[in-house]
Amino acid sequence: xxxxxxxxxxxxxxxxVNGANLTVNQxxxxxxxxxxxxxxxxxxxxxxxxxxxxxxRILFKGEDISELPPYEICKKGITRSYQIVNIFPRLTVFxxxxxxxLSYQRRSSNLFRPAQSFAVKETRSILESVGLLxxxxxxxxxxxxxDQKILEIAIxxxxxxxxxxxxxxxxxxxxxxTQATIDLIKRLATGRGLxxxxxxxxxxxxxxxxxxxxxxxxxxxxxQGGLEEVRSNKEVQEAYLxxx
Amino acid sequence: xxxxxxxxxxFAVVAAIFILLFILPLFAPxxxxxxFALIYVTSLLxxxxxxxxxxxxxxxxxxxxFYGVGAYAVALMLTKTSLPMWVGFIAGPxxxxxxxxxxxxxxxxxxxxxxxxxQISLGSLIWAIVFRWYSFTGGDDGIHGxxxxxxxxxxxxxxxxxxxxxxxxxxxxxxIIKSPFGSTLQAIRDNSQRCEAVGxxxxxxxxxxxxxxxxxxxxxGVLFVVLEKSVFAEMLFWVLSLEIFIMCLxxxxxxxxxxxxxxxxxxxxxxxxxxYTEYWTLILGVILILVIFFLPEGVMGFFxxxxxxxxxxxxxxx
Numbered sequence: 001x002x003x004x005x006x007x008x009x010x011x012x013x014x015x016x017v018n019g020a021n022l023t024v025n026q027x028x029x030x031x032x033x034x035x036x037x038x039x040x041x042x043x044x045x046x047x048x049x050x051x052x053x054x055x056x057r058i059l060f061k062g063e064d065i066s067e068l069p070p071y072e073i074c075k076k077g078i079t080r081s082y083q084i085v086n087i088f089p090r091l092t093v094f095x096x097x098x099x100x101x102l103s104y105q106r107r108s109s110n111l112f113r114p115a116q117s118f119a120v121k122e123t124r125s126i127l128e129s130v131g132l133l134x135x136x137x138x139x140x141x142x143x144x145x146x147d148q149k150i151l152e153i154a155i156x157x158x159x160x161x162x163x164x165x166x167x168x169x170x171x172x173x174x175x176x177x178t179q180a181t182i183d184l185i186k187r188l189a190t191g192r193g194l195x196x197x198x199x200x201x202x203x204x205x206x207x208x209x210x211x212x213x214x215x216x217x218x219x220x221x222x223x224q225g226g227l228e229e230v231r232s233n234k235e236v237q238e239a240y241l242x243x244x
Numbered sequence: 245x246x247x248x249x250x251x252x253x254x255f256a257v258v259a260a261i262f263i264l265l266f267i268l269p270l271f272a273p274x275x276x277x278x279x280f281a282l283i284y285v286t287s288l289l290x291x292x293x294x295x296x297x298x299x300x301x302x303x304x305x306x307x308x309x310f311y312g313v314g315a316y317a318v319a320l321m322l323t324k325t326s327l328p329m330w331v332g333f334i335a336g337p338x339x340x341x342x343x344x345x346x347x348x349x350x351x352x353x354x355x356x357x358x359x360x361x362x363q364i365s366l367g368s369l370i371w372a373i374v375f376r377w378y379s380f381t382g383g384d385d386g387i388h389g390x391x392x393x394x395x396x397x398x399x400x401x402x403x404x405x406x407x408x409x410x411x412x413x414x415x416x417x418x419x420i421i422k423s424p425f426g427s428t429l430q431a432i433r434d435n436s437q438r439c440e441a442v443g444x445x446x447x448x449x450x451x452x453x454x455x456x457x458x459x460x461x462x463x464x465g466v467l468f469v470v471l472e473k474s475v476f477a478e479m480l481f482w483v484l485s486l487e488i489f490i491m492c493l494x495x496x497x498x499x500x501x502x503x504x505x506x507x508x509x510x511x512x513x514x515x516x517x518x519x520y521t522e523y524w525t526l527i528l529g530v531i532l533i534l535v536i537f538f539l540p541e542g543v544m545g546f547f548x549x550x551x552x553x554x555x556x557x558x559x560x561x562x
Contacts, residue, residue, distance in 0.1 A: 048441060050437070050440075050441070069440070069445075070440035070441050071439075071444055071445050071446070074440075074441060074442055074443035075443045079441065079442065079443075080441060082438075086435060086437065087435065087438065088430075088431050088434035088435050089434060089435075090430070090498070091427070091430065091434060096431075098427065099427060099428060099439070099442060099444075100442035100443070102424045102428065103439075103442050103443040103444050104443060107424050108424050108425060108444060108449070109424070109428075109449075109452065110423055110424040110425060111419075111420055111423050111425050111456075112416075112419050112420065112423055113419075113423055113424070114419070114422045115422060115423055115424045115426065115427045116422070118424055155438070156441075156442075158442060159442055159443055
């Protein structure tokens with residue numbers, strides 16, 4: 001479904017991503033792991049078009065998307081959540097998700113009908129599936145950090161993505177919230193049949209939900225493979241797992 | 245249930261205000277009728293600016309240009325062509341919107357302060373043209389004695405005309421702000437990066453917002469001509485742009501009706517304090533400093549926060 005082939009991105013002299021390779025198959029849950037500064041977020045930014053790659057190719061369902069702007073990539077079926085909460089703080093929880101649903105339904109440019117009457121069912125159903133329906137009228141900026149991270153995912157669901165990219169979905173969450181989020185991700189994968197690509201620092205989480213793992217270091221791909229293959233790889237043990 | 249009662253209550257208050265304004269010319273002296281009409285025109289201008297600044301989050305520093313373009317378009321059509329008058333009235337807003345489209349097309353490529361700087365430069369260019377092109381625009385003399393249809397030529401009839409158009413525009417603007425387009429615009433203001441990530445072509449929506457707002461600024465320009473039967477190059481000068489920016493700030497730019505309040509305060513200050521001293525802006529300055537310190541959301545924003553807890557914390561967190 002998604003192929004990243006030899007993608008490179010540098011900021012001045014710093015090579016943030018240096019020839020990274022990644023394959024995500026339909027219906028899979030893939031994790032990207034690596035120490036801080038390995039280039040995981042930059043890689044996600046390249047896939048979603050927030051940054052432009054210097055070299056390499058990014059293919060989604062066989063089509064090269066590496067030159068497309070973010071909103072076009074979203075329309076192709078890739079959406080993402082962010083590591084640092086990136087929501088619409090002044091809008092209500094409902095409106096946060098509705099903006100994405102309206103965009104998906106191509107209704108954003110409707111000028112004279114009240115927005116309240118559009119996409120209500122779809123928006124509510126997303127809020128219900130992530131467990132935020134009882135807070136739909138709250139101003140998003142006043143939610144707790146954990147709820148804001150969940151809202152992150154809910155916004156990303158608004159566009160009915162085929163590939164959902166989650167950048168450290170449980171960062172900063174309490175143990176209970178973390179467990180709830182893991183359950184949510186599993187539900188999204190099985191219930192909605194979503195293909196999920198995520199990165200995460202917590203190895204327990206990674207090994208409990210991922211089916212395939214890609215390991216990055218200094219912007220390079222060390223290996224991508226199944227859980228056992230990655231766990232037993234010497235280079236990975238030295239670079240990452242052992243060094244923890 | 246409670247909410248719907250609040251809504252009807254609000255509706256009743258708004259309706260009562262408009263009825264009062266409608267019967268105003270029956271008992272108020274001419275001077276007051278004139279000042280009120282001027283406040284309506286200025287309110288519409290300030291609200292159109294607020295669509296881009298408050299709801300769109302774009303630094304439209306030189307918004308008066310579109311007001312001027314609308315006014316000049318109608319004045320030139322009525323004085324220099326023999327086309328039916330209504331064509332001139334429609335030409336005003338359309339000319340303003342086209343100017344908004346052209347200037348906006350360049351500006352949306354930049355962000356924040358750079359957007360504002362470019363907007364000031366391109367706007368000032370149009371001001372310079374109007375100011376210098378004597379044979380066409382009358383230069384710094386402006387155009388005076390613009391003929392009006394007899395229906396709206398007296399002060400009272402122009403007052404009603406302006407009030408009715410204002411009400412129609414307010415309803416339209418309210419609908420637009422509450423529409424999917426309006427909420428998308430507000431989402432872009434809150435977080436344009438995230439909007440791109442949910443499939444929104446941010447520049448296109450920003451440009452759309454500018455065109456809509458400049459259209460209404462053009463309507464305000466036309467209403468000014470209806471009231472004054474003149475146009476001046478000062479209408480496109482950056483000082484007026486600053487003034488309407490202050491109106492939005494003063495009234496509260498995250499509220500719908502805030503700019504009306506801001507416009508009323510400034511027009512009243514200029515009229516009544518300006519009579520005693522030409523330094524009325526000193527008083528405005530002091531008021532503005534107090535507002536920034538104590539009511540950072542503007543006067544209207546302050547009252548709205550009283551009724552809507554939660555909104556304020558959201559802002560502080562941000």
